Amino acid sequence: MENGAAKPVIVAIDGPSGTGKSSTSKAVAAQLGLSYLDTGAQYRAITWWMVTSGIDIEDPTAIAAVAGKPEIISGTDPAGPTITVDGTDVSGPIRTQEVTSKVSAVSAVPEVRARITELQRSLATSAERGIVVEGRDIGTTVLPDADLKIFLTASPEARAARRSGELKGADVNATREALIKRDAADSSRKTSPLAKADDAVEVDTTELTLTQVIECVVTLVEEKRAAK
């Protein structure tokens, strides 16, 4: 690398629920001094707004009509990511079961995706040192020119065990079924479904510790940075 400021590096991390995207992305960004964006939190935030505003989630036309209304702001410091809707901190409310069960329907609406994608691109472009962006369609649609694309996978059993460990006392089988259902919805929607980009590096995390996954991704980012 030349002397002086390093060029910003853009990293896209995609994959289904519970594969380790958030934990890995946050740690990689913190270690490398990059910004961090949880795009799932943005889709959860707009879903939270639709629910609290009384919009019929079963009606894509009604969702599309108001998709531009809420102001969603993401703070991209990996040490303390934040998310607000019209100035209200929604980091807690966006993790409720109600929002989780409705987020796939809301995020399938093209007007919602167009709105959120615009926010994502703007944050990625303004990150001075670069950014790690995690989601479902980052490598394929949002940032197709990312310097590095990672696609994380893990068996449904491992993913359900991880998630039910987080939701204390949750039944592993019910969690597994809910995950599979949400992944199927996210993978089968028409507009930018959950998918691996052709040029993404696939990492199966089933048998890896979180530390191993983080090390693997940090190494890949450093290789890309050195080559820039």
Ligand SMILES: Nc1ncnc2c1ncn2[C@@H]1O[C@H](COP(=O)(O)OP(=O)(O)O)[C@@H](O)[C@H]1O
């Ligand atoms: N490789 C791993 N091994 C064990 N647990 C993991 C691993 N990666 C992530 N986890 C744990 O699994 C849970 C879900 O991880 P998270 O990063 O939120 O996944 P995602 O963002 O893909 O839904 C978290 O509690 C996290 O600590």
Ligand SMILES: Nc1ccn([C@H]2C[C@H](O)[C@@H](COP(=O)(O)OP(=O)(O)O)O2)c(=O)n1
């Ligand atoms: N880039 C993205 C990110 C998330 N989504 C949608 C689809 C996902 O089911 C929801 C929630 O994503 P989130 O990453 O918070 O989900 P989990 O942490 O895996 O439970 O948002 C999306 O459509 N596109």
